[in-house]
Amino acid sequence: MFRLVRANxxxxxxxxxxxxxxxAPAQQPQASASGDILRGFSAISSRLTDRFKDAGLGANFDNxxxxxxxxxxxxxxxxxxKITESIMDPQNASSSAIAKTEGYLYFDPRSANARGTMPQAxxxxxxxxxxxxxxxxxxxIEASFGQKRQAYNEAIVFTxxxxxxxxxxxxxxWAKRTGTGANASTTLKRRVVYGSTELVNxxxxxxxxxGRLGGESV
Amino acid sequence: xxxxIPIIRCPKQGAAxxxxxxxxxxxxxxxxxxxxxxxxxxxxxNSSSSGxxxxxxxxxxxxxxxxxIPMLSHSWTYQSLVHDVLKMHLNRITVEVPVDAEDSxxxxxxxxxxxxxxDFFWSKNASSPxxxxxxxxxxxxxxxxxxxxxxxxxxxxxxxEDLQNDTNASAQHLKDAITLLPELRExxxxxxxxxNILSALxxxxxxxxxxxxxxxxxxxxxxxxxxxxxxxxDGTKGTExxxxxxxxxxxxxxxxxxxxRTDMDRFEEALKEIGADIQPLTYIxx
Numbered sequence: 001m002f003r004l005v006r007a008n009x010x011x012x013x014x015x016x017x018x019x020x021x022x023x024a025p026a027q028q029p030q031a032s033a034s035g036d037i038l039r040g041f042s043a044i045s046s047r048l049t050d051r052f053k054d055a056g057l058g059a060n061f062d063n064x065x066x067x068x069x070x071x072x073x074x075x076x077x078x079x080x081x082k083i084t085e086s087i088m089d090p091q092n093a094s095s096s097a098i099a100k101t102e103g104y105l106y107f108d109p110r111s112a113n114a115r116g117t118m119p120q121a122x123x124x125x126x127x128x129x130x131x132x133x134x135x136x137x138x139x140x141i142e143a144s145f146g147q148k149r150q151a152y153n154e155a156i157v158f159t160x161x162x163x164x165x166x167x168x169x170x171x172x173x174w175a176k177r178t179g180t181g182a183n184a185s186t187t188l189k190r191r192v193v194y195g196s197t198e199l200v201n202x203x204x205x206x207x208x209x210x211g212r213l214g215g216e217s218v
Numbered sequence: 219x220x221x222x223i224p225i226i227r228c229p230k231q232g233a234a235x236x237x238x239x240x241x242x243x244x245x246x247x248x249x250x251x252x253x254x255x256x257x258x259x260x261x262x263x264n265s266s267s268s269g270x271x272x273x274x275x276x277x278x279x280x281x282x283x284x285x286x287i288p289m290l291s292h293s294w295t296y297q298s299l300v301h302d303v304l305k306m307h308l309n310r311i312t313v314e315v316p317v318d319a320e321d322s323x324x325x326x327x328x329x330x331x332x333x334x335x336x337d338f339f340w341s342k343n344a345s346s347p348x349x350x351x352x353x354x355x356x357x358x359x360x361x362x363x364x365x366x367x368x369x370x371x372x373x374x375x376x377x378x379e380d381l382q383n384d385t386n387a388s389a390q391h392l393k394d395a396i397t398l399l400p401e402l403r404e405x406x407x408x409x410x411x412x413x414n415i416l417s418a419l420x421x422x423x424x425x426x427x428x429x430x431x432x433x434x435x436x437x438x439x440x441x442x443x444x445x446x447x448x449x450x451x452d453g454t455k456g457t458e459x460x461x462x463x464x465x466x467x468x469x470x471x472x473x474x475x476x477x478x479r480t481d482m483d484r485f486e487e488a489l490k491e492i493g494a495d496i497q498p499l500t501y502i503x504x
Contacts (some may be wrong), residue, residue, distance in 0.1 A: 012283065012471070012501065012502050012503075012504055013470065013502070013503070027300050028305075035361040055354070056399075067368050078288050079284055079285035079287075079289075080280065080284065080285055080287060080288070083278065083280065083284065084278060087227055087276055087278055091501075101227070101229075103229070103230060104227045104228060104229055104230070105226075105227065105228050105229070105230055105235060105238065106225065106226075107225065107226035107227075107229060107238055107239070107241075107242040107491075108223075108225050108226075109223050109224075109226070109241075109245035109249065110223045110249070111248050116421060143227070148227075148389065150274055152225075152274070152275060153273070153275075153276070154274075154275035154276070155273060155275060155276045156224060156276075156277045156278070157278045157280075158277065158278065158279045158280070159233050159279075159280055159281070159282050160232075160233045160237060160279065160280065161233070161281060161282030161283070162279050162282050162289055164288040164289045164298075164300045165293070165295075165301040165302075165306075166288045166291055166293040166295070166298045167285075167288035167289075169293070169295050169297060169298065169344075169345045170288070172316055172345060173345065187417065191275075199301075201301050201305060201306070202289060202290045202291075202292075202302060202460070202464055203302075203305075203460055204466065205289045205290065206290070206460055206463065206495075206498050207495065207498075210497075210498030210501050210502065211495065211498045213308055213496040213498075213500075213501040214497040214498050214499065214500030214501040214502075215376050215499075215500070
């Protein structure tokens with residue numbers, strides 16, 4: 001029912017670049033790490049190559065090892081991770097990320113104010129960002145100044161139209177990195193639950209979602 | 219996490235907003251209409267305390283369109299590789315396992331595995347990069363062998379005299395062994411399974427040359443039009459045309475430069491030639 005929907009107003013490419021917040025991969029000192037990896041590979045190679053020798057794989061194994069050893073996943077947050085950070089931890093998020101999510105709607109099912117409908121006029125007024133006009137305007141669903149700066153320890157992140165393992169891992173990495181350990185004085189524990197309409201691998205996403213959408217737009 | 223009504227944030231317009239508004243209404247109705255609702259326990263406690271906002275979770279709903287790249291990128295973590303190469307579906311994968319590890323001529327059988335949080339190796343390594351997983355499987359196998367040897371040493375007797383000398387101690391060791399054995403056997407089964415999975419992954423990485431793609435995507439902004447076209451046409455870059463299509467889409471979505479109509483046609487032509495289904499591009503290039 002909720003598959004990936006067509007972006008009507010704007011091209012996919014434009015949208016991606018608009019929301020893209022991934023920065024260039026931070027170059028980390030990887031000297032010691034690559035040593036570890038080599039060790040890991042020589043260890044597994046002794047075991048796995050034995051198994052592969054019969055399959056005729058053994059000869060190529062060293063090539064694979066040497067081509068693989070040089071890279072570790074760069075410590076880079078995906079767009080969705082940045083979105084999550086800007087909402088959960090606005091104080092430490094980059095201003096560009098906050099600018100992207102500032103316009104996000106705010107629903108509070110427990111409050112009588114932040115209800116899901118509002119007249120067009122007040123929406124426009126609130127978009128202009130006057131702090132005085134923001135708070136207390138009845139039934140508003142734009143986030144007020146305070147609501148935008150509110151921090152959370154727990155989040156449920158849900159993507160409509162498909163989720164990816166990679167994105168899930170990236171979110172969890174961020175939660176782990178910024179939760180505990182990053183700052184010893186805080187005992188803050190961040191919890192992020194990731195959900196989606198469907199977890200699809202790239203091949204299925206291409207053929208079933210994008211392919212279908214491509215077929216529709218002909 | 220549960221038991222507290224979340225605050226919902228979502229971008230304006232699109233499916234995410236529709237879902238958020240519906241969920242908002244549903245939650246309101248639920249709290250209003252049922253006295254003993256899902257949130258009655260924790261929620262009241264929290265609303266009475268002053269720091270209530272800090273303890274409420276936030277539900278962030280977004281449309282997939284905010285970022286398509288993670289759906290297509292090649293990744294280097296265990297869980298991503300399993301998902302991509304072994305087509306994990308609902309935590310289940312199918313792996314080809316050789317019938318006889320010593321003799322490949324006997325062919326292979328398909329075996330289905332479930333990967334879940336109760337698997338100690340999976341929960342520890344799912345998010346680790348592939349080489350680290352390879353290192354850990356070796357460490358775990360060594361540890362298993364040591365533990366198993368320890369049990370054997372304690373209970374193993376070479377002659378009847380050994381038993382007669384110290385009957386009580388032997389009985390105790392045997393008892394220990396009996397309690398340890400199920401754990402050891404289970405651990406061995408788990409490690410064997412991951413060994414099979416890692417072998418299948420390695421084969422997949424090699425066939426599809428996934429390390430190449432991963433490396434390209436890490437530095438996607440540095441790739442030029444010419445390099446991309448050459449890569450697509452290069453017959454030595456793996457067996458799977460969709461990998462090239464994925465790489466191209468990621469590049470197309472990431473780079474800033476204008477791609478002219480003629481350039482696009484050239485790319486499509488090249489992708490078609492290698493046997494990729496370019497239907498998804500119609501949507502991407504809109």
